Amino acid sequence: MGLDISIGVDNYENVFDENYHQNGEENFNKHSLSRTFCNFIYRKDVIETEPELDQIGKIVGVDISAIYEMENFVDIEELAEYIDEEEIIRAELNNAKLEGNINKVLNTVSELITKLNEIENLPKLLLKTEFDTLNNDEYFSSFTIDKGKGYIDNNFGQDLRNFKNFIEYCLKRDTKTIWFVFS
Numbered sequence: 634m635g636l637d638i639s640i641g642v643d644n645y646e647n648v649f650d651e652n653y654h655q656n657g658e659e660n661f662n663k664h665s666l667s668r669t670f671c672n673f674i675y676r677k678d679v680i681e682t683e684p685e686l687d688q689i690g691k692i693v694g695v696d697i698s699a700i701y702e703m704e705n706f707v708d709i710e711e712l713a714e715y716i717d718e719e720e721i722i723r724a725e726l727n728n729a730k731l732e733g734n735i736n737k738v739l740n741t742v743s744e745l746i747t748k749l750n751e752i753e754n755l756p757k758l759l760l761k762t763e764f765d766t767l768n769n770d771e772y773f774s775s776f777t778i779d780k781g782k783g784y785i786d787n788n789f790g791q792d793l794r795n796f797k798n799f800i801e802y803c804l805k806r807d808t809k810t811i812w813f814v815f816s
Contacts, residue, residue, distance in 0.1 A: 643811075663795060674704065679764060685759055694748070700738065700741055702731060735800060755789075756770045
């Protein structure tokens with residue numbers, strides 16, 4: 634068992650309505666992020682060299698801060714009994730910084746996809762790390778091809794496209810703020 638990643642929304646009932654669940658398998662395949670993507674997001678906390686997301690941002694000239702900021706959301710209601718007043722205030726401030734971020738994140742992900750579509754061999758451009766839990770040669774290869782089934786064996790291209798698909802779906806449901814949920 635490992636850590637998974639999904640996207641939280643500020644209007645859960647509108648996004649995950651009865652229609653969404655009726656088309657559960659189709660939506661799962663179009664919107665899910667792989668466990669490898671979860672590890673990818675956490676790389677800055679695991680390796681001493683420059684994380685792959687930072688490298689990719691530099692390679693294609695895209696500011697990836699909107700993606701990293703999605704990690705900063707804290708479910709205050711869930712943690713209120715475990716954190717003190719000062720931590721609650723800090724969490725509220727962090728959450729407020731994310732408010733209305735959906736278009737910023739969509740623009741970042743869209744720009745990454747557009748620019749990465751032009752890169753022929755991304756794995757060769759990435760620095761070798763001391764701890765390759767992502768299997769870089771496989772995960773970052775064949776960017777324009779969906780290799781997985783919505784979650785299992787997704788490559789980076791498919792994860793980014795699923796990320797974008799879900800954001801676009803959320804925009805149609807009037808979502809304003811999104812963040813990462815780790816479970």
